[in-house]
Amino acid sequence: MAQAAEQAALTTQAIIGDSEFDRDTAVTLREEGVYDAELSAGWTIMRAVNGGYLLALLGRALGQALPHRDPFSISAHYLTTSVPGPAVIRTGTVRTGRTLSTGQASLFQFADDGTEIERIRVLATYGDLDALTGDVRTSAKPPAIPPTAQCVGPGDGPAPIAGGSAITERLDIRLDPATVGWAVGAPSGKGEMRGWFGLADGRDPDPLSLLLTVDALPPTSFELGFRGWTPTVELTAHVRCRPAPGPLRVSLTTRNFAGGFLEEDAEVWDSADRLVAQSRQLARAPRS
Structure with a gap:
């Protein structure tokens, strides 16, 4: 002891x-x-x-x-x-x-x-993770996201990325402009969110921080036309390999909103174009 x-x-x-x-x-x-x-x-x-x-x-x-x-x-x-x-x-x-x-x-x-x-x-x-084999057979591809200079950060546009939340000060998130219609009152309705992700202090990703990454972007419910807190009911995350240093790319998708709940699938890709984490969560849509 x-x-x-x-x-x-x-x-x-x-x-x-x-x-x-x-x-x-x-x-x-x-x-x-x-x-x-x-x-x-x-x-x-x-x-x-x-x-x-x-x-x-x-x-x-x-x-x-x-x-x-x-x-x-x-x-x-x-x-x-x-x-x-x-x-x-x-x-x-x-x-x-x-x-x-x-x-x-x-x-x-x-x-x-x-x-x-x-x-x-x-x-x-x-x-x-270091004991895993290098054999990878996948049809998954990294999300197509514009360069960070062309993406939307917390200081861009008429609204902060996460609605005045303290967490935004600790994250470096640059969203794909195609997924930020919600910020100007014009959500796409597609249930998609994509962006570059890192910690604001420059800390490189590791397996533990990937558990934060899968639930750090604004929720897809924003692009479905909802605003407000989207509480998670259940979340399962898989860490697939140790991430390389550098920024991550994150893609979130929702295919089905029903009965006041939605699923959200996340993929996280590292700077070496490897799928390093995946997750699925069930969340409650914001109450209007």
């Missing part, structure tokens, strides 16, 4: 001093399987903590709790709205093997009377 606590302290010390993303997703080992965290107000969207940031936070805890360090697949159910402030993450090992390990984790916050409220619960499989 003492050795595990010492290792966790060294890990936390190494994280502090890196990018804001690393500092704000840091976790501190309290006891075996239990980690303390602080949800930063800097990653909020309309006062709610962003789901991708939460996924990365739990992903970091599981990476410390499991014998394997890289997220391969992680599925999250968002149970209640997370808010900035202290949180506790409780992890558990489901199975360990030679090449893969599976764990579960839940994030809790506290009500005014001190009772714990579960915010998000995940089940994840971890492995070693």
